Amino acid sequence: MTDSDRSALYQTPLYSLHEQARMVPFAGWQMPVQFSGITQEHRAVRDRVGMFDISHMGKFVLTGQRILEHLQRLVPSNLRGLQPGQAQYTVLLNAAGGILDDLIIYNQGSTETEGDRVFLIVNAATTASDRQWLLEHLDANQVTLTDQSQGTVLIAVQGPEAIATVQRYTETDLSTVGRYEHVTTSMFGASAFVARTGYTGEDGVEIMLDAQPGQTLWRSLLEAGVEPCGLGARDTLRLEAAMALYGQDVDAATTPLEAGLSWLVQLDQAGDFIGRSPLEEQKRHGVPRRLVGLRLTGRNIARTGYEVMHDGHVVGHVTSGTLSPTLGYPIALAYVPPSFAKPGQPLTVNIRGRHCEATVVKRPFYKRSPSS
Template sequence: MSLLHTPLYDLCVQANARMTAFSGWEMPVQFSSIKQEHTAVRSSVGLFDISHMGKFILTGDNVLRSLQQLVPSDLGKLAPGKAQYTVLLNPQGGIIDDLIIYDEGEQVTLIVNAGTTDKDKSWLLEHLSDVNLQDNSQTQALIAVQGPKAVETLQLITDVDLSTIRRYNHTYGQVLGSQAFLARTGYTGEDGFEVMVDAAAAPGIWQALQEKGAEPCGLGARDTLRLEAAMALYGQDINDDTTPLEGGLGWLVHLDQVPDFIGRDVLAQQQADGVTRRLVGLQLEGRNIARHDYPIVQADQPIGIVTSGTLSPTLGYPVALAYVPVELAKIGSVVNVKIRQKTVLATVVKRPFYKAAA
């Protein structure tokens, strides 16, 4: 099966980006180096091609009311121009995907993960029989502009006053003369915008932002940035077998406000009884890096699992996300991580590991 290419693929190749297969797409891992790109986002402004993400537009009568049966978050709090990060749940309370719902009044936009686009689409069509779904995943480009200078950089090529758009709000406007969807959301732990435009407009916007000082960044830096911010990666940190209460996403579960949604009974029982495991943040001793699927052990027996880990470029020490028994999930608890043939101590620490200055 051949890999899909985003509208920015040719520009990435021309820039000598290292490319890789990712969720059915050929995507840039890095342009210069992961550390340089990571630092650019933390200190200035970085640019990401995220056109591989799934993009759906839902229309019909009472779309949000229909969607409410699929997510545990109270969508009644949404209003035109606002957005909600949440999760789709299966009957077991497991996470089908994490996504962002954008309320546009007469329609709703959903941005979902690239690897789950087809699965999500099938699930939505199965359960939203009275809603029309338009799949723009391959006709629209999506560019993330992230970092402390992201807003001022994007402002140079748009007619929208970006200062009026609050975090997790969105609007439409002109970007370099093209109609664009602009959302103050992101996946790096920094301020910034995600810009969705027709495929043909994307290369010009990408080049213009580079000319204004934005550094192109690949999936490598995107991963280290989101991990420092303790943002979950679907398929690693959360999946169909983890519930939001186990995966550190309990703040998305509004049982008091939402009387009925798929998986509610399981979450209500978990909330009443307590979970047996929980996703926590770890800081490892020395410079030992815990990778995905490394076991957490006790008396040399596996009791948990690492889901993501890296040497934090910003903090200078190794961090990880891992599932541990709930009795070891308290801040300050010490656990043992099996790294190849040795056991390394790790301390449960507060998440996120990194938080941008206000």
């Protein structure tokens, strides 16, 4: 990459603190792919605690009147019961029921000055298109969108020791913040948004701060011995937890029913929304393909785009694959017809001309123990 190419990429407010990281371009940003090494970072999150600079994620603040009612028309999940302090993972859909993006909606309640306040975190690669979609479909007379995607820090602290580690920096009792709940508190004399969410399959929080206190938090966590982690470990961790990566495992040509996200589609509660009719059709007649988990034999790693075979015929394609650092064997996600989606189904994956044995398994591949 040339210097001019690098200068065209955005830098997070933590960029100057990543001297030890190997940097790569990702979704228009310069991002750390690894610090000490992917396996070491992965294991730190599974065993102790690690942290990620995810400041590149899209961050929208919606203020105004009846915001959840407006958003309800854009997602298949029921938002009517989403209380202040709670969050909802869901998807934006196009008219064909395809996934434009997956996102988290945080209800921050109401104030006399702003009215309702809702915070959205979306994927970095779709920030601009999501913003345009929202502006086109929300009533500008009732809802104001503020884009905070640049200039703010977002740090994910993940692992069994995450809550105890972050607790040192705030007087708010984080143990009272449940899974998919959030709170606005204070850290280093500044306002901090703390959500008990993450993308690793472990317990943890995601923290949003302005640039200066965000840099202070990152330095403080480093001094406390928290392992800095890059995109590489983030990918292996989320894949073990069978969490979809937008643009790879799900996209605008994929419906949530095909992607194993049927729990987000609440047709009996969500009312009318964009993409409802195609999803109703798939509910009635079945989906043409399903996203499944695969366990491969030996050290055979299935990469994105590899063919999934049965009796010598191509029946699907791999979307994500890796050698699981936690489990010690190769895992993958792939789309196959429903007739091949049952756990225990034997398949093969074409890996550079070799047909390597694979078996459909239940997802997630890894699930943390309730006590951890």
